[in-house]
Amino acid sequence: MFAAYAARIDRDQPLNGLELGERPEPEVRPGWTTVTVKAASLNHHDLWSLRGVGLPEEKLPMILGCDAAGIDEDGNEVVLHSVIGQTGHGVGPREPRSILTERYQGTFAERVTVPSWNVLPKPKELSFEEAACLPTAWLTAYRMLFTNAGVRPGDSVLVQGAGGGVATAAIALGKAAGLRVYATSRDEAKRKRAVELGAVEAYEPGARLPQRVDAVIETVGAATWSHSVKSLRPGGTLVISGATSGDRPSHAELTRIFFLELKVVGSTMGSKDELEDLLSFCAATGLRPVIDEVLPLDRAREGFEKMASGELFGKIVLTTS
Numbered sequence: 001m002f003a004a005y006a007a008r009i010d011r012d013q014p015l016n017g018l019e020l021g022e023r024p025e026p027e028v029r030p031g032w033t034t035v036t037v038k039a040a041s042l043n044h045h046d047l048w049s050l051r052g053v054g055l056p057e058e059k060l061p062m063i064l065g066c067d068a069a070g071i072d073e074d075g076n077e078v079v080l081h082s083v084i085g086q087t088g089h090g091v092g093p094r095e096p097r098s099i100l101t102e103r104y105q106g107t108f109a110e111r112v113t114v115p116s117w118n119v120l121p122k123p124k125e126l127s128f129e130e131a132a133c134l135p136t137a138w139l140t141a142y143r144m145l146f147t148n149a150g151v152r153p154g155d156s157v158l159v160q161g162a163g164g165g166v167a168t169a170a171i172a173l174g175k176a177a178g179l180r181v182y183a184t185s186r187d188e189a190k191r192k193r194a195v196e197l198g199a200v201e202a203y204e205p206g207a208r209l210p211q212r213v214d215a216v217i218e219t220v221g222a223a224t225w226s227h228s229v230k231s232l233r234p235g236g237t238l239v240i241s242g243a244t245s246g247d248r249p250s251h252a253e254l255t256r257i258f259f260l261e262l263k264v265v266g267s268t269m270g271s272k273d274e275l276e277d278l279l280s281f282c283a284a285t286g287l288r289p290v291i292d293e294v295l296p297l298d299r300a301r302e303g304f305e306k307m308a309s310g311e312l313f314g315k316i317v318l319t320t321s
Helices: 044-050 134-148 165-176 188-197 225-230 254-259 272-285 297-309
Strands: 002-006 018-022 032-041 069-071 077-080 111-115 119-121 156-159 180-184 201-203 213-218 232-240 263-266 291-296 315-319
Touching: 002 297, 018 297, 044 297, 077 134, 119 272, 134 165, 134 213, 134 232, 134 272, 156 165, 165 180, 165 188, 165 213, 165 272, 180 188, 188 201, 213 225, 225 232, 225 254, 291 297, 297 315
Parallel strands: 156 180, 156 213, 180 201, 213 232, 232 263, 291 315
Antiparallel strands: 002 018, 032 069, 032 111, 032 315, 069 077, 077 119
């Protein structure tokens, strides 16, 4: 079957390790099921995998891709939850949880196998392309906002780095949930898009906000960390799920954190129950993922290059037909 896969690790030039071509059919395992992929979306996790982060060389070649929507063995339209081993279903009792492609072949292929427990019904209101955007970036944003930041309608939130998948999802979800959302981006066009998506206002990174916010959604890391901490009201919460600009800020702002009793919460992916809630939320409200571009699987390299450059707003989706 045709697939996009990591053939080698290159920490400096990750796309050098990306190959497109034929790979073996998925391995059949007890408790696992095979899904015919209709659409799969790209995440920064795929670029990190090509750098060898979370993907050891002995696991190569590895088909990339965490997210997918498709057809199960019984002909049902489904969405895949991409955290494997979250409750022990389909793996050994001592195996820690992992994201698909850290141990098992991924979704950038015509077919993929996952534990049967990881398969959820796709709401009929969502297309395959829309549903394929939700299990990683949108689920991450959903958990950051509603589980770990604990915000409620009427609260205020700052989303750093508008344009990326998680940040875009957080803006859209926040707007739909009645939050007052502010956003930042270095790019003027992305700031404009953020406002169109639902942000009250969008600013250049580091700009002073009109008010201190209840929570900050942080995926950029070092470049925006100080601004994120300074933007919080006393007792506010900073939720971080990534550090695309690096994980060593020049100013950790420790004094401000303890003096204002700020909370810093790490967040990774989300649960199957949260994904189910997210799917229902989108189906019920009409909220849909922002898709930057849809490409056929054989043009996956174009999608990777666009994501690596940062020249996108929303998700890039790959389709198999």
